[in-house]
Amino acid sequence: MEVPGWIWAVTVVGIVGLLFFDFWFHVRKAHIPTLGEAARWSAFYVGIALLFGVGVLVLGGPDMGAEYFAGYITEKALSVDNLFVFLIIMTSFKVPRADQQKVLLFGIVFSLFARTGFIFLGAALINTFAWVFYFFGLILLITAGNMLKPGHDDDGENIMVRLARRFLHTSDHYDGDKLFTIVDGKRALTPMLLVMVAIGGTDVLFALDSIPAIFGLTTNVYIVFTATTFSLLGLRQLYFLLDGLLDRLIYLSYGLAAILGFIGVKLILHALHENNVPFINDGDPVPVVEISTALSLTVIIGVLVVTIFASLLSPKGRAMNAIKGAQRHATTYLEAEDEDPQVQAEVYNQLLAEEAMLKALPEKQRAWIRDEAQFMGLLERARASHRERTGG
Structure with a gap:
């Protein structure tokens, strides 16, 4: 089905409007979203995507509607897996919690530009060369295999960041959410700019598997574009909503590997x-x-x-969720020396709640945790720091 140009124009304007709305009312002023705020706005963006899908179903027919929903669900699932990498990157760069929203929004905007380019490139290749279906199918099968390997996530120090650190004058400390600061009288890049470079670089890599995946479900460029775009909108809110649950989805990579492998086979059969x-x-x-x-x-x-x-019912998942949460809160507390005492107390209370979850685990998991010397040492340093700050 050929989509008229005016529908393309209205769609693009609507998407740009949502991005400006997101920045002006939520990201412009640095703050840490509450769980309720993240839940409301996540539901809002998912609702928009579903309503749009219903419109496609009504106006474009059942086949077009099914293609949109299959593409949206696949891209949304892949974007959740991407959140693991975003979490690793921002932990690696020690991005202040209140400034993480701006980093995520930058990542979403950059990803939209990168994936739009890949979408039109992919469409042009498919229309010109039928063998591209073989190529896309092979990419997905290789990606599915790589996802089954342990430690497939990027550590945030990609080549762009390493080059920036080597050849450009960078500071070791953040200056609010500024991209540049003054160090010893000289203008320097802040870690905020470096983390945005890292996010942007990994977004390009994500597009290399997500775009072939959705082309395996539909070759309608409008459906590919809108399903991909709506899967990215709301990703910022989803990050804060799923914080604490991301580490518990221990089998997500296996599920995504199965989906990508399935779509890869579908592409090759079509080819x-x-x-x-x-x-x-x-x-x-x-x-x-x-x-x-x-x-x-x-x-x-x-x-x-x-x-x-x-993942949610797995004892290992519960253990990993508690460990990662305690690790994150302990690290945050140790780095929060200059924070407001109330903020410090909130972080420490979260750490105590995670420790209580650890103590409630079965003996098998607790014995395994006690053998993790580095993790136990981190908890003890957090406790010692708390005693020193409170005199207790």
């Missing part, structure tokens, strides 16, 4: 069905079964539901 590559079946189409969009949507939802429930 065989439309084959014109000379060295495959003498350039003639291969009579193979094609996977329908309805089946794709069912598989994607089913895998995600099983993966999420398995």
Whole structure:
């Protein structure tokens, strides 16, 4: 279905308006979103995406609607996995909690530009070269295999950041949310700019697997663009809403690997069905079964539901969630020497709550935690710091 130019124009204007609204009313003034605020605005953006999907379903027909929802759900699931990497990057750079919103919004805007470029490039390649379906399918199968390897997440120190540190004058400390500061009378880059470079660099890598994934579900450029865009809008709020649960989704990578592998197979089957590559079946189409969009949507939802429930019900998931939470709060408390005493107390109370969760774990998990010398040492340093600050 050909989408008129005026619909494209209205869609783009609406998306830009949402981004300006997000910046002006939520990100411009640095603050830490409450759980309620994050939940309300996450629901708002998900609601907009679902209403848009209903509009596509009504105006474009069931096939187009199914393609949109399959693409949106897949891209949303991949964006949640991306949040793990964002968390690692911001922890690595010790980004102040109140300034993380601006970093995330920058990442979303940069990702929109990068992925839009990849979308139109991918569409042009598909329209010109049928073998691109083989290429995209292979990318997804390789990505699925890499996701099953331990430690597949990036540590934030990508090549762009290493080059910036080496050749540019950078400061070791933040200056609010400024990108530049003055150090010893000289203008210097702040870590805020470096973390944005890291986020932007990883966004490009994310696009290399997310764009082929959605092209495996639909080749309608408008659907690809809108499903990808709406999956990114609200990602900032989702980050703060899922904070504390991200570490518990221990099987998410396996679920996403299964989804990407499934879509990769779907792409290759489609490529065989439309084959014109000379060295495959003498350039003639291969009579193979094609996977329908309805089946794709069912598989994607089913895998995600099983993966999420398995993670939430897993004893290992509960243990990892408590450990990561305590580790994060202990580190934050040790670095909060200059913070308001009330803020320090709130962080320490969160740490105590995480420690209580650790003590409530089964003996098997508690014994394993006690053997983690580095983690136990971090907790003890936080306790010692608290005693020193409070005199207790």
